[in-house]
Amino acid sequence: MGFWTPDQDRLRHRAAVVSFAGSMLEYYDFFIYGTAAALVFPRVFFVDVDPATATLLAMLSFGIGYVARPVGAVILGHFGDRIGRKTVLVFTLLLMGGSTLSIGLLPDAHAIGRAAPIALTLLRLLQGLSAAGEQSGSNSLTLEHSASGNRAFFTSWTLTGTQAGAILATLVFIPVASLPEGELLSWGWRIPFLLSFVVLVVAYLVRRTMPETPAFSAIKSKQAVARFPVLALLRDYWGDVARVIVCALIATVSTVTAVFALGYATGRFGVPRTTMLWAGVLANALALLTQPLWALLADRIGRKPVFIGGVLGCAVMIFPYFTAVTSGNTTAIVAVSLVLSGLIYAAPNAIWPSFYAEMFETRVRYSGTAIGTQLGFLAAGFTPVISQSLVGDGRNGWIPVAVFIAACCVISAAAAATARETHAVGIEHLGKRLQKIGP
Structure with missing residues (x-):
């Protein structure tokens, strides 16, 4: 590893801050789409169909962004492993900010007809392309600036930034959702999207000054950068890519609570929009505190026990969550949201940035994490529309949805159990057992 200098120590803290801020600001853009898809878009962009179909189409448009993510992962992963992490991360911010501002x-459909939902879907695809490279690039940047004994802690700030982005997006939407119906549907919903211009400027200024990582600079100086990183990845690490894909099914918990449950509770059971939104804010605020703690634990005892424990906990807790949501009891809704999202889901959410990235060596780390997670996140992206098709009538109609989420969690935990434990492995040795001379 070599001697860890004060400058390197400052850089790892700075990398964590930059990843936190960039992830928070970019995922603010991504999350406001999910909130709008649940509350507004069925009545703004999908107006020529019945309400149930409009909701289904809005949820489908949310999922479409995840279709673009594997494509973006291949493209952005290639350049992230070829030219460096920093340049690609600046590009992802510009792409996300521009597409969100355009939304x-x-x-709306009343003004330009069917062209409106088509344009909306295309812009959502651009959001997906951007998001594909954001977390993986931030993870690589932070991990490669960190020392061996604290990689989980520092990389966890990428996902803590994502939680902060969810809080910021929801806080902006709460007063907007409280507007009278006519004002909400005509102009109010646009405010969070237009504020993305501020997001874009701040994020660019924060991220553009971060230097490239020592690990990537080292392989670049040795001319050891893979010419075709994706080919090297699929040849040498296909098993780890497959493992990440399956582990990433845990993300279905996030989208079922943030998107499907929001529309389900407000539309079927008359739960006030602000109740569900505040429950999400408080849960994510708790996650800001718990995720770094889970990461510290993973640096001490390993990635696998923390990740697997949290995933199986989600499989159990999803049933009380839906029971509370359908009860309409505000206290119960907030309580189960805090436990499920703020405490239990926070464990795998904090750990996966290091857990997944440490399966790969430096020259394919960006590509491996990006492609694996984004293919796995496809299930999460379409969880709202799958849930909408599974849900039955009556107060217990949510049970098939909960069973589906629990099954995804169990499968994710089983895949994680097959992984190598890497918390005590030096960064120069990560993926070394598979290292070959490649393209």
Whole structure:
């Protein structure tokens, strides 16, 4: 490893802050789409169909962004492993900010007819392309600036930034959702999207000054950068890519609570929009505190026990969550949200940035993490529309949805159990057992 200098120590803290801020600001853009898809878009962009079909189409448009993510993972992963982490991360911010601002300026279906949902879907695809490279790039940047004994802690700040982005997006939407119906549907919903211009400027200024990582600079100086990183990845690490894909099924918990449950509770059971939104804010606020703690634990005892324990906990807790949501009891809704999202889901959410990235060596780390997670996140992206198709009538109609989520969690835990424990492995040795001379 070599001697760890004060400058390197400052850089690892700075990398964590930059990843936190960039992830928070970019995922603010991504999350406001999910909130709008649940509360507004069925009545703004999908107006020529019955309400149930409009909701289904809005949820489908949310999932479409995840279709673009594997494509973006291949493209952005290639360049992230070829030219460096920093340049690609600046590009992802510009792409996300521009597409989100464009959604805020997009005429609705009453103004331009069927062109409106088509344009909305295309912009959502651009959001997906951007998001594909954001977390993986931030993870690589932070992990490669960290020392061996604290990689989980520092990389966890990428996902803590994502939680902060969810909080920021929801806080902006709470006063908007409280507007009278006519004002909400005509202009109010646009405000969070237009504010992305501020997000774009701040994120760019924060991220553009971060230096490249020592690990990537080292392989670049040795001319050891893979010419075709994706080919090297699929040849040498296909098993780890497959493992990450399956482990990433845990993300279905996030989208079923943030998107499907929001529309389900407010539309079927009359739960106030602000109740569900505040429950999400408080749960994510708790996760800001618990995720770094889970990561510290993973640096001491290993990635696998923390990840697997949290995943199996989600499989159990999803049933009380839906029981509370359908009860309409505000206290119960907030309590189960805090336990499920703020405490239990926070464990795998904090650990996966290090857990997944440490399966790969430096020259394919960006590609491996990006492609594996984004293919796995496809299930999460379509969880709202799958849930909408599974849900039955009556107060217990949620049970098939909960069974589906629990099954995804169990499968994710089983895949994680097959992984190598890497918390005590030096960064120069990560993936070394598979290292070959490649393209």
